[in-house]
Amino acid sequence: MMRLFAWWEGFKHRLRDERGQGMVEYGLIIALVAVVVIAALGMLGNKLDTLFRGIEQEINTP
Numbered sequence: 001m002m003r004l005f006a007w008w009e010g011f012k013h014r015l016r017d018e019r020g021q022g023m024v025e026y027g028l029i030i031a032l033v034a035v036v037v038i039a040a041l042g043m044l045g046n047k048l049d050t051l052f053r054g055i056e057q058e059i060n061t062p
Contacts, residue, residue, distance in 0.1 A: 041048075
């Protein structure tokens, strides 16, 4: 029974410990930004491809 009590007290202590919280929040923000960028590139992929191919043709035309 004492082992269970000691485990429970340690668990509660870890729940209250806020060290590293800021780093986790920054990681989540970076992950969210990455998902948004990937989604935007996925939706705009064909338009960007057409745009860059047009620019390439204009540059290569004598």
